[in-house]
Amino acid sequence: MSAANLWDRWRETMDKTTFTNLFTPFDRDNAAPKYRALRQSGRERLGSLAWPTTRCEDWRFTSVAPIVETTFALPVKCDDLKLPAATNTLRLVFVNGRFAKALSAPIAAGLQVGSLADAGANVALLAQIAADKDNAFTAMNTSFLCDGAYVVISDGQVVEQPIEIVYLSRSTDKPIVSHPRTLIVVGKNAQATVVERYQGDGAYFTNAVTEISLAEGAVLDHVKLQQESLQAYHIANTQIVQGARSTFTSHYLSLGGALVRNEVRVRFDGEHAESTVNGLYLASGKQHMDNFTVIDHAQPNCASHELYKGILDERAHGVFNGKIFVRKDAQKTDAKQTNKVLLLSDDATINTKPQLEIFADDVKCTHGATIGQLDATQLFYLQSRGIPLDAARRLLTFAFANDVVNRVKIEAIRAELEERIVR
Amino acid sequence: MLTIHNLHAKVVGKDILRGINLDVKPGEVHAIMGPNGSGKSTLAGVLTGKEAFEVTEGEVLFEGKNLLDMDPEERAGEGVFLAFQYPVEIPGVTNNYFLRASLNAVRKYRGQTELDAAAFLKIVKEKIKILQMPEDLLKRSVNEGFSGGEKKRNEIFQMAVLEPKLCILDETDSGLDIDAMKAVADGVNALRSKDRAMIVITHYQRLLDHIVPDFVHVLSEGRIVKTGGKELALELEQHGYDPIKAGMAGIAD
Numbered sequence: 001m002s003a004a005n006l007w008d009r010w011r012e013t014m015d016k017t018t019f020t021n022l023f024t025p026f027d028r029d030n031a032a033p034k035y036r037a038l039r040q041s042g043r044e045r046l047g048s049l050a051w052p053t054t055r056c057e058d059w060r061f062t063s064v065a066p067i068v069e070t071t072f073a074l075p076v077k078c079d080d081l082k083l084p085a086a087t088n089t090l091r092l093v094f095v096n097g098r099f100a101k102a103l104s105a106p107i108a109a110g111l112q113v114g115s116l117a118d119a120g121a122n123v124a125l126l127a128q129i130a131a132d133k134d135n136a137f138t139a140m141n142t143s144f145l146c147d148g149a150y151v152v153i154s155d156g157q158v159v160e161q162p163i164e165i166v167y168l169s170r171s172t173d174k175p176i177v178s179h180p181r182t183l184i185v186v187g188k189n190a191q192a193t194v195v196e197r198y199q200g201d202g203a204y205f206t207n208a209v210t211e212i213s214l215a216e217g218a219v220l221d222h223v224k225l226q227q228e229s230l231q232a233y234h235i236a237n238t239q240i241v242q243g244a245r246s247t248f249t250s251h252y253l254s255l256g257g258a259l260v261r262n263e264v265r266v267r268f269d270g271e272h273a274e275s276t277v278n279g280l281y282l283a284s285g286k287q288h289m290d291n292f293t294v295i296d297h298a299q300p301n302c303a304s305h306e307l308y309k310g311i312l313d314e315r316a317h318g319v320f321n322g323k324i325f326v327r328k329d330a331q332k333t334d335a336k337q338t339n340k341v342l343l344l345s346d347d348a349t350i351n352t353k354p355q356l357e358i359f360a361d362d363v364k365c366t367h368g369a370t371i372g373q374l375d376a377t378q379l380f381y382l383q384s385r386g387i388p389l390d391a392a393r394r395l396l397t398f399a400f401a402n403d404v405v406n407r408v409k410i411e412a413i414r415a416e417l418e419e420r421i422v423r
Numbered sequence: 424m425l426t427i428h429n430l431h432a433k434v435v436g437k438d439i440l441r442g443i444n445l446d447v448k449p450g451e452v453h454a455i456m457g458p459n460g461s462g463k464s465t466l467a468g469v470l471t472g473k474e475a476f477e478v479t480e481g482e483v484l485f486e487g488k489n490l491l492d493m494d495p496e497e498r499a500g501e502g503v504f505l506a507f508q509y510p511v512e513i514p515g516v517t518n519n520y521f522l523r524a525s526l527n528a529v530r531k532y533r534g535q536t537e538l539d540a541a542a543f544l545k546i547v548k549e550k551i552k553i554l555q556m557p558e559d560l561l562k563r564s565v566n567e568g569f570s571g572g573e574k575k576r577n578e579i580f581q582m583a584v585l586e587p588k589l590c591i592l593d594e595t596d597s598g599l600d601i602d603a604m605k606a607v608a609d610g611v612n613a614l615r616s617k618d619r620a621m622i623v624i625t626h627y628q629r630l631l632d633h634i635v636p637d638f639v640h641v642l643s644e645g646r647i648v649k650t651g652g653k654e655l656a657l658e659l660e661q662h663g664y665d666p667i668k669a670g671m672a673g674i675a676d
Contacts, residue, residue, distance in 0.1 A: 376474075381511035384471050385521075385581065386499035386529035395524060399515030 015051065015068045019140060019177070022074055029074070032117060032146035038127050042142025049136040061319040061351040062290040066259055067233050072177035072205055075169075091164040092149050097178035099147055100168075112152035113163055116145075116181060122152055126183050129211035130239045131265075138237045141179040141209040148181030151194055155187035155215070162193040162223075162410055167208070169200030169232065182210040186218035186246075193221040195410065199256075203231040210238040214246035216270060221249045221409060225416075228256035230285065237263045242302075244270025251408050252291070254281040255420060260289045266304065267296040268330075279308035280404045282421070283316035283348075290319040295335060297326040300360075303334040309404050310341040311397055311421075312348035319351045324365060326358040333360060337367040342400045344374065344393070398422050424449050424620050425490075425589055430481035431645075432469050439465040441645035442481070447589070450617040454631055454656060455624045457642035458664040463624045464508060466642070467593040470622075471505040472498055485589070499525075500532025502588030506578040506595050513565035518577065521565045522547065522584055529585055550583040554610045572603030579610040590614070590621045596630040608633030628660035643667055 023043065051068050052059040075096030092113065093103035099115035107113045112122060132139040149165040167180040184194055198206055206228060214220055228234045234257040242248055252262055266275045281289045295304045310318045320339045341350045354367040374396050382392035398405075398421045405417045425447040432440040439462045447453055457463050469476045470483065472495035483490040485501055493501065513521065526546075527537040538546070551558060556576060566574050575595055582590055592611065596604050611634050615621070623634055631639070631653065639655040640647045641664070648667055649655065659667075 377511050378513055380473060380495060381507070381513070382521075382525075383495035384499055384505055384507075385525035385585065386496050386532060387524055388496045388528065389494070391524070391528065392496075395516060395521075396513070399513055402515035 016046065016136075018068065018071050019143075020046070022072075022177075023143070026074055026144060030146040035116075035145045039143055039145050042127075042132065042139050042145065045132050045139040046136060046143050049134070049139055051136055058292065058321065061317075062259075062261055062288065064235075064259075064261075067205060067235070070175060070205070070233075073171075073174040075176045075178050076172050090159075090161050091166065093166045093168065094147065094149065094180060095168050096170065096176060097147060097167070097180055111159065112150070112154070114150060116148040116150050116183070123150055123183055125185055125211065125213055126150075126181075127211075129213055129241050130209050130237055135237060135263075137207055137235050138209050141181060141207050141237075144179040145181055148183070150183045150185075151192065152183075152185045153187055153190040153192045153218075156189050157187065158191045159193070162195050164195040164197065166197045166199065167206065169198075169204045169206055169228070171202045171204045175203040175205065177205040177207060180206060180208040182208070184210070184212045184220065184222070186212075186214045186220045188215045188243075189217040190215070191219040193223075193409070195223040195225065195413070197225045197227065198234065198236075199227045200229050200232055202229055204229070205233040206235070208234070208236040210236070212238070212240040212248075214240070214242045214248055214273075216243040216245060218243065218246045220247070223251045223408060223410065223413060224253065224262075225413065226252075226254045226256060226260065226262070228260070230256060230258060230287070232257050234260045234262075236261070238265070240264075240266045240275070241269050242266065242273040242275060244272055244299075246270070246273045248274070249276045249407075250278065251404070252277070252279040253408075253413075253417065254279070254283075254289055254291070257289070258287060260287070261292065262290070263292045263294075265294040265296070268299045268302040271299050271301045273299070273302045275302070275304045276407075277304070277306045277308075278404050278407050279306075280401055280417070281308070281310045281318060282401075283311070283318055284313035284344075286315050286317075288317045288319075290321075292319075292321045294323045294325070295337075297324070297330040297333040297335060297360075297363075299327075300329060300331045300333065302330070304336070306335075306337040307404060308339045309401055310339070310350060311344065311401060312341065312350060313344040315345075315347045317349045317351075320369070321353045321355065322367065323355045324357070324367070326356075326360050326363050326365065328359040330360045331362045333363040333365065335363070335365045339369045340400075341369075341371045342373070342397065343371060344397065394422050424486060425622075426484045428482050428484075430466075430469065430483060431479045432465060433477045433479055434465060434475055438479075439476075439645055440469065443642075443645070443647060445640065445647065447620045447622065449588070449620055451638065452615065452621045452623060452634065452636045454636035454639045454653075455622060455642055455647075456626070456628075456639060456656060456659055459626070461642040462645040463626075463642055464593055467505055467508075467591050467622075467624055470498075470591060471495060471503060496528065497532070499585070499587075500529050504582050504585055504587035504590050506575070506582060506590065506592045508594040508597060510566045510569075510574040510578050512567045512569075514567045516565050517562055518565050519547070519561040522561075522581065525581070526584055547584060550580065553613055554580050554583060555606070556580055571598040572600070572606065575599060575603070575607050576610060579607055579614070583610070583614055588619055590619065592621065592623045592625075594624055594626060596625055596627065604630060605633060628656040631656045641667055
């Protein structure tokens with residue numbers, strides 16, 4: 001066995017102790033008995049799984065070595081974090097994975113929105129949507145389950161105001177790991193908008209899992225704004241199950257983090273459902289951002305539209321892997337996938353891989369990937385109108401991102417993105 | 424205002440301009456005519472700082488400053504404006520956004536305060552009325568999906584907003600039907616003033632029926648071979664450029 005193989009074997013089996021060693025102190029500080037059984041099943045699953053290596057096809061371009069080789073500490077209490085500007089007043093704030101009531105806005109009566117640690121949370125679907133049988137990070141999230149956010153919208157209820165969930169991280173002397181967990185359940189013909197925000201300072205690891213269920217006719221607009229610190233690791237698994245005639249629209253906006261993996265898995269569980277998955281990832285320096293999406297057309301007559309755009313500068317590395325499964329009975333599927341990448345430097349890298357597996361014969365599936373640079377003719381045109389080269393580059397970069405940005409319905413977030421790109 | 428002295432320039436190693444001399448004073452309109460490949464668009468590109476052109480000899484002074492030392496955006500700030508032969512499409516940027524960024528960049532260069540959205544809109548609505556342009560043009564992406572006529576009018580609209588001292592119109596009539604050309608020419612004429620000079624580059628005389636020049640220069644093989652008044656354009660229309668190429672035989676002085 002070669003040295004490289006030995007190394008992989010060691011990493012796959014032994015290295016989980018840096019996390020599993022935390023179980024005992026975690027259990028001592030976080031009783032949350034209601035989730036004990038879930039945690040236990042998560043731990044058993046984690047014990048049976050290996051960390052993914054770059055020899056797994058789904059992880060070919062992303063090594064998790066920097067994460068699994070770091071010794072993280074459990075979160076400490078931290079109440080002095082500054083908050084990002086509010087985009088609305090329905091806001092839950094979590095600091096290092098724990099609900100921070102003082103920083104959160106009171107939730108209006110009649111809304112089932114709150115902390116998973118609350119006894120009253122109606123969370124029957126928790127850990128039922130996110131598959132952990134081959135995902136060690138998801139299993140690990142469940143292993144530490146004690147808090148997180150839940151949003152349950154009753155049948156027929158229409159919530160106009162966006163519900164914002166903020167996960168803040170801050171390490172003290174050692175890098176910490178937190179496992180944010182979010183459950184969003186939208187009832188029959190109910191409607192809601194949910195924003196997840198991830199922010200923090202210093203070096204830490206966020207291992208997030210979000211589970212989303214849309215009942216028949218439900219409508220959900222979901223925004224995830226990843227603004228982690230540039231030293232942070234961020235691994236997220238967002239899984240969505242859609243009932244018949246439901247409409248899911250999402251915006252995965254990735255701006256921060258040193259090493260980032262965003263997994264999005266949509267599964268159609270009923271007919272005539274529609275899913276729109278928009279993504280924007282901006283990376284510079286040595287940031288690594290991996291976008292992994294799976295759209296599972298398990299039912300006929302569903303439509304999915306996926307548009308991901310990446311902007312990579314300096315030595316950044318981007319990955320886009322877009323899988324679309326069309327099952328044997330999923331006739332009349334309409335699936336469209338587009339991935340466009342703008343490379344702003346000669347040293348930036350993108351690996352893009354569309355993957356369509358189609359087992360039905362009456363379907364419409366398209367995919368396309370483009371990789372380009374800023375257009376010299378457009379740059380000169382802007383310069384000839386007085387706009388300095390630097391500003392012209394930023395303006396054209398913004399133009400590239402604009403269609404994804406414009407699909408975000410919350411104006412404050414659009415403005416934030418514009419500021420970030422054009423500044 | 425503009426003095427071009429013995430200007431030589433190359434494009435991908437090929438000599439295109441071979442000693443241009445031209446003097447433009449405020450308020451004057453100079454037409455530059457010439458056959459294809461004579462160097463008309465190269466001259467426009469050199470004056471505005473297009474990268475592809477390499478100046479090998481000569482100088483260009485704009486209000487006493489060395490224009491060739493400046494970046495394209497500095498030239499715009501100084502007051503040089505090029506109406507492009509092929510206006511560039513910029514999907515994802517609205518005309519409104521683009522124009523405000525442009526006007527504020529130029530104002531900043533000129534030491535003026537930048538305009539907020541409201542003040543900008545007031546100016547733009549005024550100009551749009553003068554040029555009789557549809558207001559929805561502001562909300563559309565820059566030149567994207569515009570007809571040929573709309574693109575050229577949009578160039579003149581930008582010119583109106585930026586208020587340059589020297590306007591260079593590069594084949595602004597190309598690809599336009601008579602009505603569209605007249606609309607563009609009306610826009611240009613509305614911007615003529617005693618302080619503003621114009622260089623109108625065109626292949627055909629017909630544009631000069633509408634934008635009447637003070638001087639007409641004939642460019643051939645990278646040099647100005649003949650200069651005259653507006654009547655020179657008519658002679659060219661009748662006899663073509665061949666007599667000039669053949670040593671100006673057949674053209675009366």
